[in-house]
Amino acid sequence: MRIGEIAALVGLTTRAIRHYHHVGLLPEPERRPNGYRAYSVRDAVLLARVRRLTELGLSLDEVRDALADDAGRELAEVLEELDADLARQEADIRERRCRLSALLAEPPGATGPVSPALAALLAQAPRTDSPSAAKDREYLTLMDATSSGSQEIFALLGTLVADPAVVELYERLDALAEAPADDPRIAPLAADLMAAVPEELFAAIPEDGAVVTGFKEALLAEYTPAQAEVVGRLMDAFMERGRG
Amino acid sequence: MRIGEIAALVGLTTRAIRHYHHVGLLPEPERRPNGYRAYSVRDAVLLARVRRLTELGLSLDEVRDALADDAGRELAEVLEELDADLARQEADIRERRCRLSALLAEPPGATGPVSPALAALLAQAPRTDSPSAAKDREYLTLMDATSSGSQEIFALLGTLVADPAVVELYERLDALAEAPADDPRIAPLAADLMAAVPEELFAAIPEDGAVVTGFKEALLAEYTPAQAEVVGRLMDAFMERGRG
DNA sequence: TAGAAACCCTGCCGTTGCGTCAAGGTCAAG
DNA sequence: CTTGACCTTGACGCAACGGCAGGGTTTCTA
Known part of the structure; x- marks a missing residue:
């Protein structure tokens, strides 16, 4: 042949x-x-x-x-x-299809798929057009996708977010957009923000070491100088209390 | 970062x-x-x-x-x-695992996995050490793996194989191993072989055209001249009656 | 008898989603 | 001053072939 x-x-x-x-x-x-x-x-x-x-x-x-x-x-x-391998693949595919169906069922969220905990949190949050709030939501989505222990953090944030007073805090941060780095409103806003954070949350933030350093800088770069001042103080507080 | x-x-x-x-x-x-x-x-x-x-x-x-x-x-x-694609893959894997489990359950057959029809046929065949019979079993396994309509052929062969007389036919073919191409035993053996084949079988052989030509030559090459003479006559008979 | 169709040959590039060197430049700490 | 841990570009490797280029052979047909 x-x-x-x-x-x-x-x-x-x-x-x-x-x-x-x-x-x-x-x-x-x-x-x-x-x-x-x-x-x-x-x-x-x-x-x-x-x-x-x-x-x-x-x-x-x-x-x-x-x-x-x-x-x-x-x-x-x-x-x-081989059979064991195929079993793994089958389970894998099933899980993916599961997440897929969850994703297909919920078209409104243009941010992409989120965990149930975060979805609950976002639904609970008061409606606002504040740019700072939008940024926060974005970062939360990021945490949701990357950090493994975010479930408890979201739960703790729930109590914070439910308070309509946070909208005012976001707006005060927005107001600092064009302000200089030594604006007098910085200190009181930072203090009020820290006061609003429940104590358990300080302990719940994971300490990723080196990663956090670079992340912090990148995060601050997203804000104008005065806003960065506020956010920076908040983050410092988190890092200090997280350690102690 | x-x-x-x-x-x-x-x-x-x-x-x-x-x-x-x-x-x-x-x-x-x-x-x-x-x-x-x-x-x-x-x-x-x-x-x-x-x-x-x-x-x-x-x-x-x-x-x-x-x-x-x-x-x-x-x-x-x-x-x-994507979901449709995953569904396909999932079904695919399931089928493979199915065939795999069938394969794992039956370790004795060193020839590899075979269809149930062929397995039944081989189990039915009388035990013999005839090299020609071994070759035949090999070719049947090949048909099983390649030809789609082999089920009915195996069923028809069942009646043939159940007859213990086939062993004698195989041994007569074996005996021609060293014989010259004009050995007088050739004609009667070919005749007896053809007589043993049930009539329906001639019609059941699929006609693959060009593929058969090459395959026939390759098949004859596996036999010594006298044996090839016998097998060749059988195949010619199949091809003629298959057409008519 | 020539030409076209249908084969065959070798060899090399393209695919997917990165991993893995190789051969360097940069930066903080000891 | 030297590690060691980063960073840079660039190029090859992987699995299992598909497809194409650039040729030769055989066979059928006009």
């Missing part, structure tokens, strides 16, 4: 068969005088075996091991491992 | 982030005077979004589309498509 014939017979492409030769899965057969590969029925049997195994999901390396004459022993081992 | 910091923050590798820049998924951020990339919190938010979407199984191209500002519309579309 020529390569096209055996390919059609076992249901592979000629390219795949040549590839198997190339990687040493199947030895190159004899050649006809014109250079064409001349396949035997044995080759077809072997290729059929290869096809069944690859269709099961074995890699070519695994197929090579499984076909390495001592078949029985190795094969069962590889197959069990 | 430097790249290592933001990477740790959102749970990606620095290499992945640079890759995202490279493929245009995320624009290159500003640089510090020393050439380091300087990331903002916005970038972290974006990267967190990318991470969530890639974890769901979207390709980077799809993520790019989904993040392309007009989010809402495109995204739902892509996600639904």
Whole structure:
């Protein structure tokens, strides 16, 4: 048989068969005088075996091991491992589909998918157009996606957010947008903000060490000087009390 | 933030982030005077979004589309498509695991996995050490793996194989191993073989056209001249009666 | 008998989503 | 002043082939 014939017979492409030769899965057969590969029925049997195994999901390396004459022993081992792997993949896919369906069911949130804890928090928050509040929501979404222990933090924030007084605090921060770094409103706002934070929250903030340093700078860079002053004092307070 | 910091923050590798820049998924951020990339919190938010979407199984191209500002519309579309794809994969894996478990449950057959029809046939066949019979079993396994309509053929063969007389036919074929191509035993053996084949079987053999031509030659090459003579006559009979 | 269709050959690039060097520059601490 | 831990660009590697280029062979057909 020529390569096209055996390919059609076992249901592979000629390219795949040549590839198997190339990687040493199947030895190159004899050649006809014109250079064409001349396949035997044995080759077809072997290729059929290869096809069944690859269709099961074995890699070519695994197929090579499984076909390495001592078949029985190795094969069962590889197959069990493969089954475990497939089980993992199946569970993985199921979980993804689960999250996907949750995502498809909730189109209004343009921010993307969020955890239930954060969703509850955002729903609870008073409506406001404050840019500072918008930023805060963004950062919360970030925490939600990155920090693992954010659930309890969101729960603690719930009590804070439910208070309509926070809107006023956000607006006072907004008002500092164009102010200089030594504006007299900075200190009292920082004090009021810290007073509004429940005590347990200071302990709940995770301490990621080096990461926090860079993050803090980046965060401050998002604010105008006077606002950064306020936010910076808040963060310093968190870092100090978090340690102690 | 430097790249290592933001990477740790959102749970990606620095290499992945640079890759995202490279493929245009995320624009290159500003640089510090020393050439380091300087990331903002916005970038972290974006990267967190990318991470969530890639974890769901979207390709980077799809993520790019989904993040392309007009989010809402495109995204739902892509996600639904993705869900359908995942459903396919899930079904696929389930089927593979199914075949795998069937394979693991039956370790004795060193020939590899076979269809139930063929398994029944082989179990029914009388025990013999005839090399010709071994070859036949091998070719049947090949048919089982390649030819789709082999079920009915196996069923028809069942009546043939159940007859203990076939063993004698195989042994007569074996006996021709060293014989010349004009051995007088050839004609009667071919006649007896053809007589043993049930009439329906001639019609059941599929006609694959060109594939058969090459396959026939390869098959004959597996036998010694006298044996090939016998097998060749059988095959010719099949091809003629199959047509008519 | 020539030309076209349908084969075959080798070899190399492209795919996906990064990992992994290589060969350097930068920065804080000991 | 030297580690060591960062950062930079650039290029190759991976799995399992698909596709194309640039040729030769065989076979069917007009």
